[in-house]
Amino acid sequence: MNVSIIGITIITMGVIKNNKMKALTANKITKYFHDPETFQVLKDVSFDVNKGEFVSIVGKSGSGKSTLLYLLSTMDTSYEGNITINDTTVTGLTQNQLAKFRNEHIGFVFQFHYLLPEFSVLDNVMLPALKLKKKSKEEIEARAMELLTLLDIKGHETKKASKISGGQQQRVAIARALINEPAIIMGDEPTGNLDSKNTKIVFDIFRQLAKEKGQTIIAVTHDDEFAANCDRIIEMVDGKIIQ
Amino acid sequence: MANINNKISWTHLTSKVKQLIVAVLSVTFGISMYVFMNSFMNGVNNAQTDITFTSMSHIRVYNDPAGEPAILLSQKSTSDTLTMVSNAKHINYTEGMINADEVKEVLQKNKDIVAITEQVNQNVFFRNGVTKVSGSLSGVDTANEIQMFNTTEYITEGSLNDLDKRSDAVVLGTGLADKLSASMGDNISLTTADGVNKVFKVVGLIETGSGSVDKSRAIISINTARQLLSKNKSYATDVMANVKDYNDAKTIADEVRSDIKYKTEAWQEGNAQLESANTLRDIIAIAVSLTILIVAGFGIYNIMNMTVSEKIREIAILKAMGFDGRDIVYIFLVQSVIIGLIGGFIGLLLGFAVASIVDRIPFKIASFDTLPITYLPADYILAMIFGLAITFIAGYLPARKASKIDPVQILRG
Numbered sequence: 001m002n003v004s005i006i007g008i009t010i011i012t013m014g015v016i017k018n019n020k021m022k023a024l025t026a027n028k029i030t031k032y033f034h035d036p037e038t039f040q041v042l043k044d045v046s047f048d049v050n051k052g053e054f055v056s057i058v059g060k061s062g063s064g065k066s067t068l069l070y071l072l073s074t075m076d077t078s079y080e081g082n083i084t085i086n087d088t089t090v091t092g093l094t095q096n097q098l099a100k101f102r103n104e105h106i107g108f109v110f111q112f113h114y115l116l117p118e119f120s121v122l123d124n125v126m127l128p129a130l131k132l133k134k135k136s137k138e139e140i141e142a143r144a145m146e147l148l149t150l151l152d153i154k155g156h157e158t159k160k161a162s163k164i165s166g167g168q169q170q171r172v173a174i175a176r177a178l179i180n181e182p183a184i185i186m187g188d189e190p191t192g193n194l195d196s197k198n199t200k201i202v203f204d205i206f207r208q209l210a211k212e213k214g215q216t217i218i219a220v221t222h223d224d225e226f227a228a229n230c231d232r233i234i235e236m237v238d239g240k241i242i243q
Numbered sequence: 244m245a246n247i248n249n250k251i252s253w254t255h256l257t258s259k260v261k262q263l264i265v266a267v268l269s270v271t272f273g274i275s276m277y278v279f280m281n282s283f284m285n286g287v288n289n290a291q292t293d294i295t296f297t298s299m300s301h302i303r304v305y306n307d308p309a310g311e312p313a314i315l316l317s318q319k320s321t322s323d324t325l326t327m328v329s330n331a332k333h334i335n336y337t338e339g340m341i342n343a344d345e346v347k348e349v350l351q352k353n354k355d356i357v358a359i360t361e362q363v364n365q366n367v368f369f370r371n372g373v374t375k376v377s378g379s380l381s382g383v384d385t386a387n388e389i390q391m392f393n394t395t396e397y398i399t400e401g402s403l404n405d406l407d408k409r410s411d412a413v414v415l416g417t418g419l420a421d422k423l424s425a426s427m428g429d430n431i432s433l434t435t436a437d438g439v440n441k442v443f444k445v446v447g448l449i450e451t452g453s454g455s456v457d458k459s460r461a462i463i464s465i466n467t468a469r470q471l472l473s474k475n476k477s478y479a480t481d482v483m484a485n486v487k488d489y490n491d492a493k494t495i496a497d498e499v500r501s502d503i504k505y506k507t508e509a510w511q512e513g514n515a516q517l518e519s520a521n522t523l524r525d526i527i528a529i530a531v532s533l534t535i536l537i538v539a540g541f542g543i544y545n546i547m548n549m550t551v552s553e554k555i556r557e558i559a560i561l562k563a564m565g566f567d568g569r570d571i572v573y574i575f576l577v578q579s580v581i582i583g584l585i586g587g588f589i590g591l592l593l594g595f596a597v598a599s600i601v602d603r604i605p606f607k608i609a610s611f612d613t614l615p616i617t618y619l620p621a622d623y624i625l626a627m628i629f630g631l632a633i634t635f636i637a638g639y640l641p642a643r644k645a646s647k648i649d650p651v652q653i654l655r656g
Contacts, residue, residue: 066655075563076651096567103565110654114560116251118258123250128564130247176564188654 022084023184023216024049024072029081031067041067042079043239051183054210054217056227059236066188068236069220073106073186074098086183103132107177107185109219111192115169115176117162121153124161125175132180140179147175151205167198174205178215185209187219191226203229248570251561252577255550263582266546270586271593273539274630277532278594281622283601284528286615288521292489295517297392297451298460299510300360300483301492302499304350306340307506308333339363340505343479349502350484355495357487360387361479363468368434369461371423378419378459380433382468391485394449400427401447406464413443417450418458433461439471452611533629539586540633547579547641558645559653568646575645579638580631587630591623 031042041064049055059065070076072083074090077098082091086105090098107128115124125144129135135143148154151171156164161172170190177185185206191199203226209215210231219226227233235242256263316328340346343361350359363382368375385406389395394403399417406412415425425431425445432442443463450457463471469478486495489510496509511518551558558571566574595618602616 070651070655073563075649075654096569099562099565099567099570101565102563108560108563110560114556114654116254116557116560118254127247127561130250131565131570 021050022048023051023053023086024218025082025084026068026072027082027084029068029071029079029083031064031071031076031079041239042071045081045239045241047234047241049184049216049218051216052210052214054206054231055219055234056230056232057218057220057234057236058222058224058227063236064239065220065236069186069188069218072218073108074102103128104180105183107180107182109170109173109177109185109187109190111189115161115172117160119161120158121148121161121164121172122157124172125179127179128176129179134180144175144179147178148172151175152201167194167201170194170198170202171205174202178209181213182215184216184218187217187221189221190219191221191223199223199226248566248573249577252574252581255554255574256578256581259550262546262550266543266579266582267586267589269539269542270583270630270634271590273532273536273633274587274590274626275594275597276535277626277629278591278622279597279601280528280532281626282594282598282616282618283614284524285617285619285622286602288524289617290611290615291517291520294452295510295514296485296489297394297397298453298456299514300391301486301489301510302350302356302484302496302507303510303513304340304346304482304484304503304505304507305480306337308337339474339478339480340482341475341478343482344477346479346482346503346505349499350482353495353499355486355491356484356499358387358391358485360384360391360483361465362388362481362483363465363472363474363478364480365435365468365472367436367461369419369423369431370433371425371429371431374423376419376422378461380435380468380471381460381462382465382471383462384465391483397449397451399448399450401445403447403449403462405446406462406467409444409446410464410467410470411441411443412446412463412467414447414449414462415445416457416460417448418454419461420445420448422458435471437472439473441471532626536629536633539630540637542637543579543582543634544637544640547575547638548644550578551575551641551645554645555648555653558648559650562648562650563654571646571648572639572642575642576635576638579634579642582638583631583634586634587627590630591626594623594626 025048027046029042029045030040033039033041045068057065057069067076071079072085074083074085074093075098077095082089084090085101088101088105090101093101116127119127122141122144125147126140129140129143130137145154145157148157151174153164153168153171153175156168161169164172170193174190187206190206191202194202206217206219207229210217219230221227316326347359347361350356361384365380365382366377367380368377383406385403389403398414401414403414406414413431415423420426423431427445427448429445430442431445432440434440449462465479469476472478486492492509493511496507500507561571598616598618601614604614605612606614
């Protein structure tokens with residue numbers, strides 16, 4: 001009994017050492033879809049993402065890139081293999097533990113902004129931090145205002161989220177993703193619904209975050225130009241990564 | 244720091260004011276109907292009981308000589324003897340109680356008994372000219388009678404106290420007076436079963452609301468009645484007692500029964516129909532009002548289900564941001580509980596308002612001028628408890644559904 005516990009401890013420490021500069025490690029990820037018929041979406045996918053790296057995942061539709069992102073996001077838990085984010089093995093955690101983990105360590109930006117339309121812009125940004133409860137409301141508000149200023153939406157903070165333009169909404173969504181200073185920001189076609197001007201703004205924000213704040217960014221995209229300017233492109237074909 | 248889940252619940256609620264009002268109204272309606280129905284049914288029950296107890300006491304003691312007469316001849320059962328007694332009759336038969344004071348003493352010792360009175364009741368013939376009506380004559384102890392049955396309230400003309408002022412005074416039931424075509428101040432004569440005749444003067448009319456009683460009963464002073472029947476001063480046919488709570492009559496009757504040699508009967512024993520009618524009315528009231536509350540529950544369920552469907556993307560994004568299943572259940576449950584609380588509170592007020600309006604609707608029957616309503620705090624408390632329980636269940640089911648939403652399915656589109 002004792003021996004086995006010690007064994008586990010040593011292995012865990014080894015993992016920590018290995019991942020010191022790693023923001024995310026995916027190890028032999030395999031996933032099947034069972035509906036309408038069993039189909040292997042991901043085939044033994046393994047890769048690492050370093051801290052501060054800006055990675056984009058590209059591939060044709062059906063290549064499994066979105067599926068992979070949602071596995072990495074911890075929202076989808078039915079897969080084989082291991083995922084370690086920020087030195088925490090998230091594989092095998094309960095739904096509630098994962099929710100807490102996402103709240104603290106992962107920020108999301110989706111193709112559609114998914115803001116809560118009845119809340120003000122400021123409330124939308126503050127929401128994840130109010131859930132995390134690590135700071136006082138005043139601190140959170142100050143931080144949210146800072147982010148809104150950084151993303152150039154200052155002056156709109158009291159408006160309802162449904163009353164601002166699409167580009168602004170997407171920037172609010174980014175501010176929301178940043179409020180808890182997550183280790184990783186995940187984007188599911190974050191610019192998919194934006195014109196070229198707003199796409200450039202969003203891309204520049206991501207670029208800046210990775211460079212200056214050391215935040216890791218993983219984005220699924222169809223936009224070749226967006227992908228080309230990233231640090232690294234992970235290309236997927238038929239559930240496998242081709243480098 | 245205000246709880247963020249509460250804030251989300253509140254924002255959801257207040258962003259759809261119309262929907263909120265509809266949901267609140269359905270609870271309000273359900274709870275107010277519950278309160279009103281129960282207040283009304285309790286009012287009807289109490290009115291019924293009140294009418295019943297205008298001429299009936301909670302406990303009645305009387306001489307019940309019924310049963311087979313005892314055969315005094317010893318039944319020898321030898322093989323060559325045959326004893327046969329046919330057509331046996333009571334030969335020594337005492338009507339009423341010659342020592343009613345003893346009974347009264349026993350009853351007075353019981354602390355749950357609040358009022359005691361004695362009566363001399365006799366079936367007699369009333370005559371006014373050629374009109375001849377059979378009825379019952381009650382000789383009453385006026386002071387105690389008034390205390391126990393609140394008799395003065397039912398006197399429509401004249402006064403009951405006049406019975407003590409003259410020995411030939413009689414108070415007639417209104418129905419009986421009609422049958423005899425007698426009115427105040429008229430003289431009527433009566434004949435007892437033993438053939439004694441006496442002329443009485445009508446000094447009052449009484450209407451208890453119980454038709455059969457009003458059509459047959461005349462009241463005279465108990466002393467006059469004893470005289471009329473040539474009985475002793477302690478004689479009474481009935482000794483009646485009222486207890487604090489008429490529902491306890493049975494147990495109290497059981498307590499005193501052993502000390503009294505006459506038949507002691509609680510009101511329920513002779514009037515099962517009253518008790519069952521009360522129970523049935525209660526069941527109907529509760530069934531109807533609970534049905535209304537359940538319908539209100541379906542209303543809330545429906546509205547909350549719609550809200551969950553409408554906000555399915557928001558729920559998914561909340562989950563993506565780190566709100567767990569319990570948070571989502573909480574967010575939606577709080578909404579329905581708030582609807583339940585607001586609707587319940589307004590419902591209680593509305594129920595009270597409707598009840599007090601109905602309380603003022605003129606309804607002339609017996610001693611009542613308006614429809615009967617009873618205001619019981621228990622009805623209000625139960626209405627609130629049922630209302631909250633139903634909104635809780637109706638809100639929990641959609642909330643649980645919301646908590647089980649898979650964000651991946653929704654967000655991937």
